Amino acid sequence: MSIVDASASQLLSAMASGKLSAVDVARAFLDQIETHDGKIGAFLHVDHDGALKQAALVDEKRRTVQPLGKLAGLPMAIKDVVCTRGMPTTCGSRILQRFLPPYDAEVVRRFREADAVILGKTNMDEFAMGSSTENSAFKITRNPWDTSRTPGGSSGGSAAAVAAGMALLAVGSDTGGSIRQPAAFCGIVGMKPTYGRVSRYGLVAFASSLDQLGPMASDVAGVAALLEVMAGHDARDSTSVDRPVPEYGRTLEQPLSGLRIGLASEHFAAGLDPEVASAVRAAADVYRSLGAQVIDVTLPHSKYGVAAYYLIAPSEAASNLARYDGVHYGHRAEKFDGLIDMYAASRGEGFGPEVKRRIMLGNYALSAGYYDAYYLKALKVRRLIRNDLDRAFETCDVLLSPVAPTPAFKVGELVDDPLAMYLSDIYTLSANLAGLPGISLPGGFSSGGLPIGIQLLGPPFAEENLLRAARMFERETSWHTKRPRLGVAP
Amino acid sequence: MSYTTVVGLEVHVQLLTRTKLFCGCINRFNPTQPNVQTCPVCLGLPGSLPVMNRHAFELALKTGLALNCTIPALTKWDRKQYYYPDLPKGYQISQYDLPFSSDGWLEIPTDQKAPESRRIGIIRAHLEEDAGKNFHDESGRGGESLVDLNRAGTPLLEIVTKPDIRSGTEAHAFLDELKLLLTYLEVSDCNMQEGSLRCDANVNLHIADPNGGTIATPIVEVKNLNSFRGVEQAIEYEARRQFEQWKETGKKFGEVPKETRGWDAERGATFGQRGKEEASDYRYFPDPDLVPVTIEETWREQVRASLAEFPAAKRKRFESEHHLSLYDASVIVAQGRPFADYFERVAAACADAKQAANWLTQDVLREMKERQLAIETFPITADVLGTLLERVAARKITVNSGRIVFAALLDRSVDSLPPGIEAVDAIISEKGLAITSGADELAPIIDAVLAANAKIVADVKGGKQQAIGALIGQVMKQTKGADPQVVREMLQSRIAAL
Numbered sequence: 010m011s012i013v014d015a016s017a018s019q020l021l022s023a024m025a026s027g028k029l030s031a032v033d034v035a036r037a038f039l040d041q042i043e044t045h046d047g048k049i050g051a052f053l054h055v056d057h058d059g060a061l062k063q064a065a066l067v068d069e070k071r072r073t074v075q076p077l078g079k080l081a082g083l084p085m086a087i088k089d090v091v092c093t094r095g096m097p098t099t100c101g102s103r104i105l106q107r108f109l110p111p112y113d114a115e116v117v118r119r120f121r122e123a124d125a126v127i128l129g130k131t132n133m134d135e136f137a138m139g140s141s142t143e144n145s146a147f148k149i150t151r152n153p154w155d156t157s158r159t160p161g162g163s164s165g166g167s168a169a170a171v172a173a174g175m176a177l178l179a180v181g182s183d184t185g186g187s188i189r190q191p192a193a194f195c196g197i198v199g200m201k202p203t204y205g206r207v208s209r210y211g212l213v214a215f216a217s218s219l220d221q222l223g224p225m226a227s228d229v230a231g232v233a234a235l236l237e238v239m240a241g242h243d244a245r246d247s248t249s250v251d252r253p254v255p256e257y258g259r260t261l262e263q264p265l266s267g268l269r270i271g272l273a274s275e276h277f278a279a280g281l282d283p284e285v286a287s288a289v290r291a292a293a294d295v296y297r298s299l300g301a302q303v304i305d306v307t308l309p310h311s312k313y314g315v316a317a318y319y320l321i322a323p324s325e326a327a328s329n330l331a332r333y334d335g336v337h338y339g340h341r342a343e344k345f346d347g348l349i350d351m352y353a354a355s356r357g358e359g360f361g362p363e364v365k366r367r368i369m370l371g372n373y374a375l376s377a378g379y380y381d382a383y384y385l386k387a388l389k390v391r392r393l394i395r396n397d398l399d400r401a402f403e404t405c406d407v408l409l410s411p412v413a414p415t416p417a418f419k420v421g422e423l424v425d426d427p428l429a430m431y432l433s434d435i436y437t438l439s440a441n442l443a444g445l446p447g448i449s450l451p452g453g454f455s456s457g458g459l460p461i462g463i464q465l466l467g468p469p470f471a472e473e474n475l476l477r478a479a480r481m482f483e484r485e486t487s488w489h490t491k492r493p494r495l496g497v498a499p
Numbered sequence: 500m501s502y503t504t505v506v507g508l509e510v511h512v513q514l515l516t517r518t519k520l521f522c523g524c525i526n527r528f529n530p531t532q533p534n535v536q537t538c539p540v541c542l543g544l545p546g547s548l549p550v551m552n553r554h555a556f557e558l559a560l561k562t563g564l565a566l567n568c569t570i571p572a573l574t575k576w577d578r579k580q581y582y583y584p585d586l587p588k589g590y591q592i593s594q595y596d597l598p599f600s601s602d603g604w605l606e607i608p609t610d611q612k613a614p615e616s617r618r619i620g621i622i623r624a625h626l627e628e629d630a631g632k633n634f635h636d637e638s639g640r641g642g643e644s645l646v647d648l649n650r651a652g653t654p655l656l657e658i659v660t661k662p663d664i665r666s667g668t669e670a671h672a673f674l675d676e677l678k679l680l681l682t683y684l685e686v687s688d689c690n691m692q693e694g695s696l697r698c699d700a701n702v703n704l705h706i707a708d709p710n711g712g713t714i715a716t717p718i719v720e721v722k723n724l725n726s727f728r729g730v731e732q733a734i735e736y737e738a739r740r741q742f743e744q745w746k747e748t749g750k751k752f753g754e755v756p757k758e759t760r761g762w763d764a765e766r767g768a769t770f771g772q773r774g775k776e777e778a779s780d781y782r783y784f785p786d787p788d789l790v791p792v793t794i795e796e797t798w799r800e801q802v803r804a805s806l807a808e809f810p811a812a813k814r815k816r817f818e819s820e821h822h823l824s825l826y827d828a829s830v831i832v833a834q835g836r837p838f839a840d841y842f843e844r845v846a847a848a849c850a851d852a853k854q855a856a857n858w859l860t861q862d863v864l865r866e867m868k869e870r871q872l873a874i875e876t877f878p879i880t881a882d883v884l885g886t887l888l889e890r891v892a893a894r895k896i897t898v899n900s901g902r903i904v905f906a907a908l909l910d911r912s913v914d915s916l917p918p919g920i921e922a923v924d925a926i927i928s929e930k931g932l933a934i935t936s937g938a939d940e941l942a943p944i945i946d947a948v949l950a951a952n953a954k955i956v957a958d959v960k961g962g963k964q965q966a967i968g969a970l971i972g973q974v975m976k977q978t979k980g981a982d983p984q985v986v987r988e989m990l991q992s993r994i995a996a997l
Contacts, residue, residue: 092546105545112539114546213545218787246548247790325787328578331589332543336646352582375580375782384784 012037013174014492017083017231020177024071024082031071031082035064035126038084042128042175045495050150051160051170053089054097055129060084063126070124078123079238085120086176088167089130090137091222092211093117096127100213101135101145101163104333104340104359114211115243116180116222123238128176131166135361136330137187137215139163140413140433143424144363151420152194153493154459158417161191167225168195173495178235179225184215185318186412186437188223189449193412193462196451196491198232198479199225201437203469204444205250207236208243214329216322217248219441228489229450229480233257236472255473264481265474268301271405275311276436282415288453288461289411295485296409296478306401306408310393311439317394318438319431320374320387326364327371333359366427395443399468407478408466411436412449416459440466448475451488460488502706504738505715506664507622508730510677512656512687513629513695514558520628520654521549521592521789528693533647541652543587548788551576555654556599556792558686559626560802562656563600565680565809566621570799574599575791579781584646585631595783598625599794606811607669607676608829616811619673620661629655650694656687662701667734670700674727675833679810683836691726698724702737703752706745715752716741721769723761733762737769813839821852830860838874841881848885851892858888862905878912879905886920890927894982900932934982941974941981945989948973949997959994967991 012020012034023029039057046052067082087093090100092110094117099105113121120127134144142150142165150165152158153173160169164181168191171179181188183201192199200223207222214220224235237258242251272293277286293303335341335355342354360368374383401408413433423430440447445466452463463482467475483489516526522540529536539547563570577595603621631651636642658677664670678689678696689696700721705713721737724730737760744750760769785791808816810832817828817839831842842859846852863884867877879887887908891901907926911918927933935941948970949956958966967990974986 092544098545100545108545110539110544110546112544112547209546210548211546214788216787245550247550247788324784328580328590328782328784331580331582332545332587334582334584334589336584337542337587338544348584349582372782375784377780377782380782380784 011174013041015177016228017177017226017234020083021081031064031067031126032061034082035060035084035128038128038175038177041173045173046175048151048156048495049153049169049173049175050148051131051166051173051175052086052129053099053101053132053145053147053166056096056127059096060126060128067124067126078125079234080120080123080125080178082124082126083177084126084128085178085180085235086128086131086167086170087117087120087180088133088164088182090133090182090213090215091117091180092213093127093130097130098213099130099147100137101133101147102359102361102364103146104356106146106340108339110211112211115208115245116239117211119238119241125178125238131164131170131176131179133166134163135364136213136326137163137182137184137220138326138363138367140186140190140430141418141420141423142166142191143420144361146361149420152417153495154196155417155457157419158459159194159420161194161413161417163187163191164199164225165191165194168192168197168199171195171197171225171227172493174492177226178231180222180235180239181225182212182215182220182222183437183441184219184221184322185434185441188225189437189447189462189464190413190433192225192449193460193464194417196460196462196488196493197225197227198229198448198450198489199223200232200236200448200472200475201440201446202236202240202472203250203446204441205248206446206470206472207239208241208246208249210243210245210249214325216325217329218325219318219322221441229476229483230258230261232448233261233476236476240472250470252470257473257476260473261476261480263477264299265406265477266300268296268299268407268478268481269405270296270301270303271306271401271408272303273306273308273311273401273408273410275308276408276410278312278435280414280432281411282455284453284455285411285413285415285461289409289463292452292463292482293409295482299481299485304405306405308394308397308401308439310390310397313390314394314439314442315431315435317387317390318434318442319370320383321391321442323367323371324374324384325371327368327375330360330364330368335359363427391442394439398439398443398445398466402468406467407471407475410464410466412462412464413437416455416457416461436464445469446472446475448479450479450483451486451491452482453488454491460491500706500709502704502738502742503713504666504734505662505703505705506666506670506734507662507701508660508664508670508673509699509701510658510660510674511697512562512658512681512689514555514654514656515685515687516552516555516558516654518552519652520552520555520626521652524652526653528695529649530647533645533649536649537651541587542648543589549592549786551789551792552654556626557802558684559599559624559654559656560794560799561684561806562658562681562686563603563624564799564803564806565684566600566603566605566624566658568600568603568621568624570600570794571597572795573597573791573793576786576789577783578786579627579783581779581781583630583633584644585633585648585651587631587648587651591628591630592786592789593627594625598623599792600624605673605676605680607672609669609672617669619663622659622661624656624658627655627657629653667731667738670734671727671731674698674730676810679833679835683807683810683813685807685836698730700724700730700734700737702734702741704738704741704745706742714745716745717750717752717755718757719769720757720759721762722759722772725764729762729764732764732767733769736767740769807836821846821856823852823856827856827860831856834864834874841874841877844881845885845888848882849888849892851888854888854892855885858884862902866909878917879908880917883908883918883920883923886923890923894984895934896927896932897934897982900927900930903930903932934985935978941978941986941989944974944977945986945993948977949990949993956994956997960997967994
């Protein structure tokens with residue numbers, strides 16, 4: 010097996026035994042990027058020299074028998090929405106094209122402490138607004154399984170990088186499904202942790218009450234290893250929760266006995282691709298065969314989720330993006346007439362159409378006279394959705410559902426139909442509204458050879474159980490071992 | 500035609516915290532080094548997040564409690580959104596519909612010599628972050644505008660009064676009392692020059708309608724008020740101006756939009772500022788980066804228990820406990836908490852509060868003013884002054900000798916450390932100021948004076964009691980520190996025995 014197809018534990022043991030150096034590993038991934046990323050477009054910035062330097066440092070530490078971190082020598086990619094000191098952090102936006110953060114995000118600090126090798130920054134929909142990575146100001150990312158298709162989004166760059174063997178591990182951010190949906194489209198594993206499990210310090214905000222960083226990898230073990238490093242309290246994030254972090258990797262192989270899987274009829278709504286539906290039902294059968302109980306649950310308010318989400322997320326986004334005004338940093342228009350015009354011209358040039366659309370939606374929803382009818386009402390719906398889920402988790406341990414209504418769609422297919430694009434989040438965004446953890450994992454392939462993901466949702470801080478449940482399925486199936494044939498037409 | 504001036508104040512007070520409201524940057528007035536007290540959080544860099552400074556919140560709570568406000572069990576942070584170059588996030592973290600305190604009052608003395616006081620209602624007090632400062636090229640040559648974010652994110656308390664204030668003088672008295680309260684609580688230094696206290700006034704008139712009832716004039720908000728005196732003058736000016744304008748136009752409240760006027764201290768007049776074309780919509784909503792603050796009863800009561808004695812309570816106590824006049828009590832309290840503490844230490848040391856008050860309000864204040872010293876750096880410490888006044892009270896020296904010692908203590912401190920209490924007795928003995936009340940020492944002097952003044956002695960014996968003053972004077976001249984009362988008694992008994 011080649012280096013870029015190996016798992017995290019295989020690479021860790023190969024490096025520990027001296028069969029491979031961290032520099033060998035880094036070089037293999039950098040070569041893979043060199044060879045294939047021209048076609049895929051997963052990376053916005055590749056830190057070639059920095060990665061090799063860091064890998065050499067890990068080798069040096071190992072040689073001199075210094076303590077090594079949990080991710081020592083593992084090459085990873087970081088979505089370009091996470092601040093990296095001295096490394097471009099653009100959020101896929103022109104407005105931050107030349108922005109170099111003077112500080113590391115908390116998760117990046119943790120990766121460095123764990124001796125990970127950071128390969129670079131991955132492409133994304135501008136400010137994480139989108140489900141296809143077509144909204145990047147710089148380039149589109151293509152799906153490694155079929156380059157005529159999108160990798161999903163907004164963490165499409167991270168998902169494509171892992172799927173194409175250009176990064177072993179990757180970080181994404183998930184505000185309405187932005188880790189789970191691209192993971193499903195690209196045939197990898199991606200997890201959105203409980204809100205507050207991972208520090209948001211240094212994650213450039215899209216919608217603060219929904220955003221959460223999470224791990225992406227080609228298997229559940231990789232996701233567990235990365236989460237173990239990312240999770241934990243951070244005093245610099247008021248919404249971060251002070252709660253011990255389990256060693257997810259240690260319990261991963263222990264199956265859950267008496268597992269109760271919930272299936273909600275609302276998760277098989279109109280518009281669901283029959284192949285996706287049957288993959289989810291097949292997954293239920295796998296769990297049944299492992300002794301799990303499959304229970305019908307109901308989520309009566311889930312039909313209002315998309316509407317509530319598209320009021321709350323843009324409202325927060327409009328506010329969070331107000332700081333990009335051309336005054337202190339970021340893009341400033343060259344020509345303007347007075348202060349107000351400087352704002353208008355800088356923002357007009359700096360933001361793309363989807364970002365502008367959401368800023369307008371959000372400002373409208375927060376305007377005097379509309380606040381109660383839109384924003385406040387959406388908050389009430391959000392509460393009802395959480396109540397539905399709490400009630401469901403009284404009778405089941407995890408909810409099994411589709412990730413997205415369809416497998417990966419074509420580049421350009423939905424880009425002019427924002428409503429259809431918004432509906433691709435229908436099965437993922439309730440986890441964000443409710444603050445719950447969710448994981449997307451490979452659950453099959455369409456007749457056209459595209460990956461299909463399945464989703465498991467759990468109650469707050471049930472990451473450990475979700476990972477174990479995901480691993481139970483993964484062990485019984487071989488979907489996660491499939492790799493796209495790069496550079497070959499499907 | 501008579502009218503009542505109706506005023507409500509909006510006061511912004513910077514809190515005396517070590518660090519800013521939502522980050523660890525230093526909170527200090529530092530106009531000469533722009534943008535050095537900043538970090539990703541107060542610069543509003545992408546990805547940075549605010550974390551509440553608990554100490555700032557406690558200072559705010561102290562103020563709310565001292566202003567007799569209702570403190571809710573839960574308060575939250577909201578974003579007030581507008582664009583301005585000194586506001587790096589494009590919103591200010593503030594409190595909108597759930598401020599940490601509301602519905603209180605502050606009692607203000609209407610006159611320091613009169614016992615009655617007035618309550619000014621407080622609508623609300625809330626905590627927010629301050630903005631930075633913009634600097635514009637005022638030469639008119641279109642130079643660059645600059646932004647200093649040292650102040651951005653520092654804690655600011657906004658206190659809004661009810662329209663209970665009836666004159667410029669009363670507004671001034673309110674601000675004096677508020678400043679005194681906040682400095683006693685060590686919540687703020689209320690330094691208007693450094694901008695740590697800022698004030699806007701909403702002014703209108705209630706004019707007695709000849710047909711019954713009252714007519715309200717349109718409300719005017721006066722800004723740029725940079726001294727308490729300025730607030731007072733601006734309100735008085737505005738009342739006169741509004742009355743004239745009403746006579747001219749007859750426009751009533753509600754018929755014209757609220758006007759904002761600036762105050763020109765040099766011309767002593769308000770001037771119209773370009774009004775905003777429409778009311779701003781700040782699109783307030785709860786800040787999702789901050790968790791709501793739960794104010795548990797135990798926390799609230801801990802803060803309440805930690806409150807220093809309020810100035811009003813101190814004045815009352817000085818009257819009842821130390822038997823001071825309201826005037827003396829007010830003068831001492833108005834000098835600030837260190838001065839009032841100094842007074843109490845002196846009073847305790849000499850066991851004569853009235854005398855301590857006299858010395859403080861006259862001698863000490865005079866010397867502080869002349870030497871431009873604060874009480875904290877005044878060279879005669881409370882213990883030393885207390886010792887000196889104890890000597891006076893115990894009639895070991897006269898009041899006049901006390902003043903000589905006081906002056907000597909001040910002289911002595913010029914080139915050295917403040918003298919210790921031993922200096923008091925040292926100066927008394929050096930200068931021979933001790934009252935020689937012993938009959939043994941006085942007897943020969945008295946005998947000599949009596950012998951030399953037979954005529955006066957005869958007058959006294961003949962009933963001219965006031966003539967004894969001349970004899971006392973002569974004895975006093977020959978002794979350096981005799982107690983005149985003792986001399987008088989000895990003279991009287993000797994003359995009676997003759």
